[in-house]
Amino acid sequence: MALCLVIPLQAQGATLPLLGDGSDMSASAERRLGDRIIRELYRDPDFVDDPVLTDYVQGVWQPLLASARARGDLTPELDERFAWRIVLGRDRSVNAFALPGGYFGVHLGLLAVVSSRDELASVLGHELSHVTQRHISRLISRSNQQTPWMIGAMILGALAASKNPDAGNAMIVGGQALSAQSQLNFSRDMEREADRIGFGVMTQAGFEALGFVGMFDKLQQASRLNDSGAYPYLRSHPLTTERIADMQSRLPLGASHGADVLPGSTHAMLTARARVLSGAGGDALRGWLAQADDVGLSGQAAAQRAGVLYGAAMAASRMRDVAQARKQFARLQKLALDDPEAVRQVRWLGLEIELAARDLPRPQVLALAGNAGLDLSKPTGVLRRPELVLQAQLAMQAGQSQVLDQVAQNLQGWLLGQPNDALVWQWLASIYAAQNQSLRALRAEAEARVAQLDYAGALDRLKAAQERLRDIGASGSRADHIDASIIDTRRRQIEVLVKEQAQES
Numbered sequence: 001m002a003l004c005l006v007i008p009l010q011a012q013g014a015t016l017p018l019l020g021d022g023s024d025m026s027a028s029a030e031r032r033l034g035d036r037i038i039r040e041l042y043r044d045p046d047f048v049d050d051p052v053l054t055d056y057v058q059g060v061w062q063p064l065l066a067s068a069r070a071r072g073d074l075t076p077e078l079d080e081r082f083a084w085r086i087v088l089g090r091d092r093s094v095n096a097f098a099l100p101g102g103y104f105g106v107h108l109g110l111l112a113v114v115s116s117r118d119e120l121a122s123v124l125g126h127e128l129s130h131v132t133q134r135h136i137s138r139l140i141s142r143s144n145q146q147t148p149w150m151i152g153a154m155i156l157g158a159l160a161a162s163k164n165p166d167a168g169n170a171m172i173v174g175g176q177a178l179s180a181q182s183q184l185n186f187s188r189d190m191e192r193e194a195d196r197i198g199f200g201v202m203t204q205a206g207f208e209a210l211g212f213v214g215m216f217d218k219l220q221q222a223s224r225l226n227d228s229g230a231y232p233y234l235r236s237h238p239l240t241t242e243r244i245a246d247m248q249s250r251l252p253l254g255a256s257h258g259a260d261v262l263p264g265s266t267h268a269m270l271t272a273r274a275r276v277l278s279g280a281g282g283d284a285l286r287g288w289l290a291q292a293d294d295v296g297l298s299g300q301a302a303a304q305r306a307g308v309l310y311g312a313a314m315a316a317s318r319m320r321d322v323a324q325a326r327k328q329f330a331r332l333q334k335l336a337l338d339d340p341e342a343v344r345q346v347r348w349l350g351l352e353i354e355l356a357a358r359d360l361p362r363p364q365v366l367a368l369a370g371n372a373g374l375d376l377s378k379p380t381g382v383l384r385r386p387e388l389v390l391q392a393q394l395a396m397q398a399g400q401s402q403v404l405d406q407v408a409q410n411l412q413g414w415l416l417g418q419p420n421d422a423l424v425w426q427w428l429a430s431i432y433a434a435q436n437q438s439l440r441a442l443r444a445e446a447e448a449r450v451a452q453l454d455y456a457g458a459l460d461r462l463k464a465a466q467e468r469l470r471d472i473g474a475s476g477s478r479a480d481h482i483d484a485s486i487i488d489t490r491r492r493q494i495e496v497l498v499k500e501q502a503q504e505s
């Protein structure tokens, strides 16, 4: 299911020099290749880290990982060596794929069509299993490409082409990758293995088996409509009769179809969010407003109405139509949503709309944060990532030093546990800049680059920080001296990484 990884596979089995004598690629070699690929994807303009959607995807992903560990599919060695990181792409096409080294890509188009968390879990469980079963290392070992650099370039090229059905293929990449398209995929046996293990992983993680069926139904429908432009994985990844038979044999007795399961309101709102973020042109906004004002809306289930109103309010906000955004949001707020997570999602959207409007006086910004349970002036306990980022934005608008101090502390606390969180480092850099702490701001920017494996970019920031230090000279405070020693240490560490990166290419 889902376009899996595309790798050129030419028949003869000459192996990479790196890999030794025809055995599978080592985990660390595969990770280095994955790092090389993901570094480019982070620079792709379609890369998106929307904290709300990322939080949602992580809510499905982390239980799957825990289940794969408990089942022994994910070994401690692979757990430690691989990244197990999902990267979201703003693309409207329906796609998910596994990359070398435990990186995964998910298009917003997939989030926009799944009818439940269970369906999303079925796709992610399948992709996860390709990696835990080392399918990727087996493919790479069998390919006769000369260098990891070539393989990385081909994977990137194939991804670019799969994303853009109008690009007429070939020219994006160095030639033969795509001419070999029919050979670029996992074998049928690998697909069936990923189906089987992925199904075990998702059900053991507590997701409904029907999610698997619902997703399969969607694929079959798209396949019948020949809709491979919108569903790129269907092109490289046909549904074979064996796979369908396998699926049916796994279903609990008496289970029929998952396709008519109504989404809960949280899911409906997040689906709407993925749709808005994946392609909000002016026409799309009119589409949302037409749905929201349709007389038929009141006859629909509350969850459906929540999704439509959420999408309309968010689309209006992004088109800078503040009045319309507030109007649709007020309607959304009036719906009786009994699920606390849905209530939270609505609250976050309200903050987002007011932040984008930028017309509130400072005391109102602070009151707004307080009402949403995100008090800016005192410790607030454990915050979820979307809340942290909202707090940072609110603090920047409020601009008070006490508030900036508190939010800086909250962000630092988060980063202790999640040092690879580029977005949070970037917000911390903004907060430091607002506090006139230019050295710390530069260092936080450097860490944001490191988190996305851009070591050269990180080094630039650290050098800029050291130049600033020279300007400050002996007049610097004690705090400046502490910062200076941290910056010096990080510079030396990162110089090593830059050298390693240069040697690999």
Ligand SMILES: [Zn+2]
Pocket: 001, 002, 003, 004, 126, 130, 186, 191, 194
């Ligand atoms: Zn697959």
